[in-house]
Amino acid sequence: MAPILKPDICVIGAGSGGLTTAAAAAAFGVKVVLVERGKMGGDCLNYGCVPSKALIAAGKHVAAIREAKRFGISVGEPQVDFSAVKDHVRGVIDAIAPNDSVERFESLGVTVVKSHAEFVDEKTVSAAGQIVQARRYVIAAGSSPFVPPIDGLKETPFFTNETIFDLRERPDHLVVIGGGPIGLELAQAHRRLGSKVTVVEAGTFLGRDDPELAAVVLDRLREEGVSLRKGAKVVAVRKGEAGPSITIETGGGREEIAASHLLVAVGRAPNVEGLGLKAASIDYDAKGIKVRPDLRTTNRRVYAVGDIAGGPQFTHVANYQAGLVLRPILFRLPVKERRDHLPHVTFTDPELGQIGATEAEAKASGALKDVLRWPYAENDRAQAERHTDGLVKLVLGKGGRIIGAGVVGLAAGEMTNMLSLAVGKNMAVSDLRDFISPYPTLSEIGKRAATVYYRPYTEKAFVRRAVRLLARLG
Numbered sequence: 209m210a211p212i213l214k215p216d217i218c219v220i221g222a223g224s225g226g227l228t229t230a231a232a233a234a235a236f237g238v239k240v241v242l243v244e245r246g247k248m249g250g251d252c253l254n255y256g257c258v259p260s261k262a263l264i265a266a267g268k269h270v271a272a273i274r275e276a277k278r279f280g281i282s283v284g285e286p287q288v289d290f291s292a293v294k295d296h297v298r299g300v301i302d303a304i305a306p307n308d309s310v311e312r313f314e315s316l317g318v319t320v321v322k323s324h325a326e327f328v329d330e331k332t333v334s335a336a337g338q339i340v341q342a343r344r345y346v347i348a349a350g351s352s353p354f355v356p357p358i359d360g361l362k363e364t365p366f367f368t369n370e371t372i373f374d375l376r377e378r379p380d381h382l383v384v385i386g387g388g389p390i391g392l393e394l395a396q397a398h399r400r401l402g403s404k405v406t407v408v409e410a411g412t413f414l415g416r417d418d419p420e421l422a423a424v425v426l427d428r429l430r431e432e433g434v435s436l437r438k439g440a441k442v443v444a445v446r447k448g449e450a451g452p453s454i455t456i457e458t459g460g461g462r463e464e465i466a467a468s469h470l471l472v473a474v475g476r477a478p479n480v481e482g483l484g485l486k487a488a489s490i491d492y493d494a495k496g497i498k499v500r501p502d503l504r505t506t507n508r509r510v511y512a513v514g515d516i517a518g519g520p521q522f523t524h525v526a527n528y529q530a531g532l533v534l535r536p537i538l539f540r541l542p543v544k545e546r547r548d549h550l551p552h553v554t555f556t557d558p559e560l561g562q563i564g565a566t567e568a569e570a571k572a573s574g575a576l577k578d579v580l581r582w583p584y585a586e587n588d589r590a591q592a593e594r595h596t597d598g599l600v601k602l603v604l605g606k607g608g609r610i611i612g613a614g615v616v617g618l619a620a621g622e623m624t625n626m627l628s629l630a631v632g633k634n635m636a637v638s639d640l641r642d643f644i645s646p647y648p649t650l651s652e653i654g655k656r657a658a659t660v661y662y663r664p665y666t667e668k669a670f671v672r673r674a675v676r677l678l679a680r681l682g
């Protein structure tokens with residue numbers, strides 16, 4: 209039997225949260241053991257962000273070719289080789305994979321154990337017979353696609369984000385169950401690459417986003433031919449000779465939709481199974497491991513980060529949390545996770561970014577004082593690029609503080625960065641008004657939205673009188 213490993217930190221899971229924790233701890237010369245049972249890089253690299261953004265990029269090229277006429281350029285209808293598109297997706301994963309590899313982490317001084325990890329008691333983890341007793345643990349075991357208990361689904365072949373990127377032939381008719389970010393990003397990409405696509409959503413499409421901004425995305429999807437079925441609950445799935453079919457229930461009754469391929473994208477389930485959480489006295493529920501604001505679990509030696517920690521499920525959140533837990537672990541400094549400034553972006557075209565509170569959330573909490581908007585159509589760069597759909601929306605609290613922001617339109621993901629700085633640093637609308645934005649850029653839209661706040665002052669009689677009076681003084 210191998211000798212017991214006694215590192216300072218044992219990290220479970222080599223996805224976004226685990227890799228960030230391990231690399232940052234190793235940079236301080238700390239002994240780290242990293243345990244991973246599947247592919248290094250976790251969901252983001254292998255089944256999530258990276259392959260989805262690569263597929264979206266391919267779809268964008270198709271859209272750009274179709275739009276070329278507007279710029280005076282004639283090309284024929286683009287020919288899509290779906291299998292070659294998948295080679296491109298694989299190529300992107302392969303290009304990034306060395307950053308997350310066992311070799312790279314071992315070169316950083318991390319001991320990587322390729323195995324399933326399980327707590328056997330409050331202080332000990334077993335990984336394929338290797339016993340680890342660490343001073344502190346960070347669980348970053350992520351999440352898996354949630355498979356809903358729909359009649360007939362288990363008996364029917366279906367895809368999830370873990371399998372769809374390996375599909376080599378183009379689906380004739382992709383039916384997507386779930387109209388969240390996974391469902392809509394992949395729906396638009398497949399539509400652009402030549403599939404007929406239907407998305408069925410039991411509640412509201414992009415339900416976590418501001419409906420005013422989400423509407424811009426949904427309009428574009430409909431224009432491109434994606435069939436969006438809102439308020440449509442899937443009640444049964446059947447295998448069928450010619451392909452799967454689903455039965456939906458809407459206000460108007462029941463309806464059957466025939467598909468060639470089925471994609472299930474109805475949210476995530478935390479990977480708590482088989483982790484030995486009970487043996488380690490770590491509380492959890494259906495959302496994930498229960499953590500305090502400093503991300504510590506009910507076992508004081510153990511922290512949890514990323515998708516398994518029950519909060520927002522994004523790579524940048526996992527990275528942020530990984531940075532936080534190292535402060536108490538390495539420096540014994542207290543930390544408190546903030547959630548009021550978190551950004552997220554849905555990478556449809558147009559992209560949709562949201563930071564902090566939406567208008568509805570700010571209203572519900574009583575913090576809302578004002579909402580400012582500026583449309584893409586009033587921006588010279590957006591006109592030059594012929595992408596004029598979209599807007600920036602600023603949500604203001606007391607004293608003109610920017611407590612939330614949203615942006616939908618061309619390059620909204622990039623624009624989200626500047627607005628994320630404003631919300632995260634508790635900036636006022638005057639900060640956004642006063643910075644100098646190079647012309648012509650899309651980021652000017654954020655600045656112009658801020659200037660709307662001052663428009664009423666220019667119309668006030670006493671301000672106008674003061675201006676006239678000062679002019680008379682020479």
Ligand SMILES: Cc1cc2nc3c(=O)[nH]c(=O)nc-3n(C[C@H](O)[C@H](O)[C@H](O)COP(=O)(O)OP(=O)(O)OC[C@H]3O[C@@H](n4cnc5c(N)ncnc54)[C@H](O)[C@@H]3O)c2cc1C
Pocket residue numbers: 220221222223224225226243244245246247248249250251252255256257258260323324325326348349350351369390479482483513514515516521522523524525526555
């Ligand atoms: C299709 C899709 C697109 C996405 N796009 C984006 C995006 O554009 N931007 C964004 O910010 N987020 C995106 N996400 C979300 C993002 O992928 C996740 O939030 C992120 O990967 C979470 O990181 P994590 O470290 O918590 O978990 P993961 O990346 O899932 O890593 C967990 C790792 O733990 C391992 N593991 C689990 N249990 C054990 C065990 N007992 N022992 C050993 N190892 C174990 C798993 O094998 C896995 O490798 C997307 C997700 C999907 C599904």
Ligand SMILES: NC(=O)c1ccc[n+]([C@@H]2O[C@H](COP(=O)([O-])OP(=O)(O)OC[C@H]3O[C@@H](n4cnc5c(N)ncnc54)[C@H](O)[C@@H]3O)[C@@H](O)[C@H]2O)c1
Pocket residue numbers: 356358385386387388389390391393408409410411412413414415440441442473474475476520521522552553554555
């Ligand atoms: N760009 C990004 O950052 C990005 C992209 C993809 C995924 N993600 C992350 O992954 C997580 C999971 O994404 P997701 O889209 O799977 O989940 P989600 O929870 O965001 O959306 C799932 C949708 O499915 C609907 N639904 C549930 N059961 C249904 C049923 N039986 N019939 C029809 N509709 C049903 C829900 O109402 C919901 O709108 C997201 O919360 C996000 O954190 C992020």
